[in-house]
Amino acid sequence: MSESIIKFDKVVKRFGSLTVIDELDFEVKRGEKVTIIGPSGSGKSTVLRILMTLESISDGVVWIGDEPLWHEQKNGSMVPASEAHLRKMRGQLGMVFQQFNLFPHMTVLRNITEAPVRVGKLSKAEAKDRAEELLQMVGLSDQANKYPHQLSGGQQQRVGIARALAMRPKIMLFDEPTSALDPELVGEVLNVIGQLAEEHDLTMLLVTHEMRFAREVSDRVCFFDRGKIKEEAAPDELFTNPKEERTREFLKAVL
Ligand code: ADP
Ligand code: MG
Numbered sequence: 274m275s276e277s278i279i280k281f282d283k284v285v286k287r288f289g290s291l292t293v294i295d296e297l298d299f300e301v302k303r304g305e306k307v308t309i310i311g312p313s314g315s316g317k318s319t320v321l322r323i324l325m326t327l328e329s330i331s332d333g334v335v336w337i338g339d340e341p342l343w344h345e346q347k348n349g350s351m352v353p354a355s356e357a358h359l360r361k362m363r364g365q366l367g368m369v370f371q372q373f374n375l376f377p378h379m380t381v382l383r384n385i386t387e388a389p390v391r392v393g394k395l396s397k398a399e400a401k402d403r404a405e406e407l408l409q410m411v412g413l414s415d416q417a418n419k420y421p422h423q424l425s426g427g428q429q430q431r432v433g434i435a436r437a438l439a440m441r442p443k444i445m446l447f448d449e450p451t452s453a454l455d456p457e458l459v460g461e462v463l464n465v466i467g468q469l470a471e472e473h474d475l476t477m478l479l480v481t482h483e484m485r486f487a488r489e490v491s492d493r494v495c496f497f498d499r500g501k502i503k504e505e506a507a508p509d510e511l512f513t514n515p516k517e518e519r520t521r522e523f524l525k526a527v528l
Pocket of ligand 1: 293314316320
């Protein structure tokens with residue numbers, strides 16, 4: 274686990290005059306499970322959205338593997354090398370959002386097979402086989418022909434995870450995947466994520482407020498504050514012995 278698969282090198286993201294990512298240096302090794310915690314508005318979602326190329330950056334370089342996501346132009350602004358390049362980079366990542374974002378007019382099965390068939394160029398039969406495997410993994414084999422509105426929030430989020438996995442990403446990004454769920458449904462989604470965390474080769478970047486879970490599954494926890502990593506450490510270290518006053522305050526408020 275020495276090679277880095279994600280690297281932010283002095284990355285800056287501004288929205289107008291507001292700097293939300295402030296010269297961020299951040300690295301994730303291949304196969305590493307990293308949790309990002311921090312107050313609302315500290316830039317956690319923006320980091321994931323930058324990786325998904327849903328946001329551009331204002332300065333710095335973001336690497337996935339040994340390729341940069343953007344290239345710098347002569348005038349200093351960052352532009353995508355090409356749509357094809359971005360599509361290729363995006364294909365290495367799967368993202369699960371707080372709001373489940375399933376296609377409401379498609380069955381559970383179609384939600385999962387859509388991208389592999391349309392973008393991944395799998396045959397319908399291959400995509401269906403893969404979807405069935407994934408539905409089994411998330412415990413929803415019997416729900417394949419239902420529509421999202423017929424499922425509970427926890428079930429919908431498990432479909433969201435299966436859908437993200439259907440493109441066989443190397444990196445999975447989770448942005449507060451249980452925050453929109455009723456408390457009694459949180460456990461079933463965390464179980465699935467915990468199961469994924471045991472996969473040695475999969476790199477995981479997780480934003481969550483579930484501190485106990487973060488402690489169980491992550492190799493490293495990063496505390497974000499105002500667009501920077503204020504403190505990072507192995508979970509046992511960060512949760513029991515935080516060094517920074519800001520981290521202590523935050524943990525006192527959420528634990
Ligand atoms: P977090 O996920 O840690 O709560 P975000 O990354 O969502 O924080 O947001 C960081 C800051 O950037 C917030 O102040 C937010 O209001 C601002 N922000 C995010 N997206 C936009 C946008 N598209 N336009 C303007 N400001 C934005
Ligand atoms: Mg957020």
